Amino acid sequence: MRFVDEFRDADKAKALSAKIAGLCEPGRQYKFMEVCGGHTHTIYKHGLEDYLPEAVSLVHGPGCPVCVIPMGRIDDAIHIARQPGVLMTSFGDMMRVPGSAGNFFDSNAEGTNIRMVYSPLDSLKIARQNPDQQVVFMAIGFETTAPSTAMTMLRAAQEGIENFSIFCNHITIIPAIKAILDSPDLRLDGFIGPGHVSTVIGCRPYEFIAEEYHKPIVVAGFEPLDILQSIYLLMRQLSEGRSDVENQYSRVVPWEGNLTALRAIGEVMELRPYFEWRGLGFISHSALQVRAKYARFDAELAYDVPGVRVADPKACQCGEVLKGVLKPWECKVFGTACTPETPIGTCMVSPEGACAAYYNFGRFTRTRVREASTT
């Protein structure tokens, strides 16, 4: 084993690595999915796969909201931004995500006004300052960012701000995990559960994974040792024939989640019947829309978005990467036509996307894998 990037507690990591190896049953292969893009990042940065025995492999999941947004929604956002008097606001991460005719920067070059903001509250402030413009916030993210959008909408309602709305693209993690469990492509032995999403939803929503699918899941922190510790906990469950929800990140994640945040989301948003995810297709009840009671904040209603489904570029294999079926470097355009500067697919755009994380940190291992596959 070779260690790509030695970190502070490399000795502890090696000890955990030995404990994991000790739990492997001879001849059995283990495959775990880390759902969250933040975890993918830590795994590549520290070369954690090199700390694992050959029998244990990690696959990267769909937990990067920028990566799973389908092209059609980018086109819809640009459609809204093109309407007269609209000033759109967006997180910086979204600016480079390609739509079928370019990204937000390209759109601005053609005359739209899409501004980067740090927080939906900044967007609300822009609305207050520009009463003659319609300010539309491009709302995106899992349950980590949905409460912020919800709280901002509640604030706008309280202040009676009339020129503010959101284009809601919030998604929920549980149906995506379920879709992966139901997918015939991939056989998984367990999950490394997302850390920050869980601060909001808590650990209870994962119980179906343990109870109905009999797979262990461990909610994990973001340090290298957290992840190795979580893999150890997964292996221990398997060796004891258990499937439970465990919380390795209890120092941050409360078992019940953040009830105030959940209430705020529930007040202003409800589940959509279905939503398209890049690579995963349509998943029922997997995203949020604005409740009728708050319809005046719903840009999707106000601007009659085309809602056209756009197929991904032919060369793009993000779907396979997001489902964990392909490793990033197995995509034909990885690192050649598709790089963080010239992304073809979404997984190369966000730093949490598997391809970008791999591109930035994974070269050693990639070479190693290439060597292994040619000998």
Added chain:
Amino acid sequence: MCLGIPGEVIEILTDRPDLARVDVSGVKRAINIGLLTEENLRPGDWVLIHVGFALSKIDEDEAKAAMDFLEGIGKAYDDEITALRDSQIV
């Protein structure tokens, strides 16, 4: 956007108890603490911040660990701090 960044509470704004001034790597900005009302935050407490909202209270060790993770991320964290610097939450 997905990054939770640790900040230290400097003061709770007296006229707006849902807002606090925090210090994130030396950048001092207002953030919303309305999702943590039950925590009764005080100056000196640490929180994890997502897009302008404190989502969880953490201890100083965890803040340090989170910071190590973020500094390792490099550009994405720089972008987040730059965005925060431009932020003017009221």
